[in-house]
Amino acid sequence: xxxxxxxxxxxxxxxxxxxxxxxxxxxxxxxxxxxxxxxxxxxxxxxxxxxxxxxxxxxxxxxxxxxxxxxxxxxxxxxxxxxxxxxxxxxxxxxxxxxxxxxxxxxxxxxxxxxxxxxxxxxxxxxxxxxxxxxxxxxxxxxxxxxxxxxxxxxxxxxxxxxxxxxxxxxxxxxxxxxxxxxxxxxxxxxxxxxxxxxxxxxxxxxxxxxxxxxxxxxxxxxxxxxxxxxxxxxxxxxxxxxxxxxxxxx
Numbered sequence: 001x002x003x004x005x006x007x008x009x010x011x012x013x014x015x016x017x018x019x020x021x022x023x024x025x026x027x028x029x030x031x032x033x034x035x036x037x038x039x040x041x042x043x044x045x046x047x048x049x050x051x052x053x054x055x056x057x058x059x060x061x062x063x064x065x066x067x068x069x070x071x072x073x074x075x076x077x078x079x080x081x082x083x084x085x086x087x088x089x090x091x092x093x094x095x096x097x098x099x100x101x102x103x104x105x106x107x108x109x110x111x112x113x114x115x116x117x118x119x120x121x122x123x124x125x126x127x128x129x130x131x132x133x134x135x136x137x138x139x140x141x142x143x144x145x146x147x148x149x150x151x152x153x154x155x156x157x158x159x160x161x162x163x164x165x166x167x168x169x170x171x172x173x174x175x176x177x178x179x180x181x182x183x184x185x186x187x188x189x190x191x192x193x194x195x196x197x198x199x200x201x202x203x204x205x206x207x208x209x210x211x212x213x214x215x216x217x218x219x220x221x222x223x224x225x226x227x228x229x230x231x232x233x234x235x236x237x238x239x240x241x242x243x244x245x246x247x248x249x250x251x
Contacts, residue, residue: 004021004023005019005021005022006019006020032100035100039098040096040148041095041096042094042121042129043123043125043127045090045091046062047120047121047122048062048070048089048120048121049119049120049121050117050119050206052117052209052210056210059073059209059210059213061086061089069090070086072214077217078219079214079215080214080215081215082214085208085212085213086213088205092205093129093206096198096202097198098198099141100196102197104195111135111143111195112134112135113134113195116133116145117132117133118130119132119133119206125150126150126153126181127148127181127185128150128151129147129148131144131146132146133203133206140200141197141198141199142197142200142203142207143195143196144195144203145194146188146196149185150185152178152182154178158170
């Protein structure tokens, strides 16, 4: 037999028991399934600074424009940014999500937030995000905490060649932009004070050490062959004999 309804007890009031036709077969009983997963979004990322427990593994990147490439600070003479791993840096936390909210009963020590990886991210719109990341759990979820601030200028600086007939339109566009940024700040500051559990993929780029983004520059010898690619000489083998087996002199 299949159920054709459910008994409901609203607010635990036994005097208001109701029988409904809906079976609620798809209702999730876990609280995290009922959470609104709307989260913050970092847009127009300008710079990232990540601090690890080991100072040698801390790193920072920035770019001069919204369309520019990220540049790693402090590169040595024989180091370069590994583009195969750094391509995702400019899109860090551009569309994050969370799986659950950690219980307040769990200590910072158990979450790894007593000694977190810290990330400071700034945007071209004047937003500043401080993200603290703890240690991963058995499901490879990371606990994170967030602080958001912004420097939003209500005044518009007119261009030197701005025409009078454009002033009203430009003022309105700026006012609309300011309002949108203020609304964004207010919405994202609501995430402060909570510990969110996110997937490894969400913060993977931030938890990586500096060494993961570095590629050693290959040096070329005088004959143009990379030293790392040059074949080693085998013991007891004369390479001149191999290339000139008859031992002929120059003509």
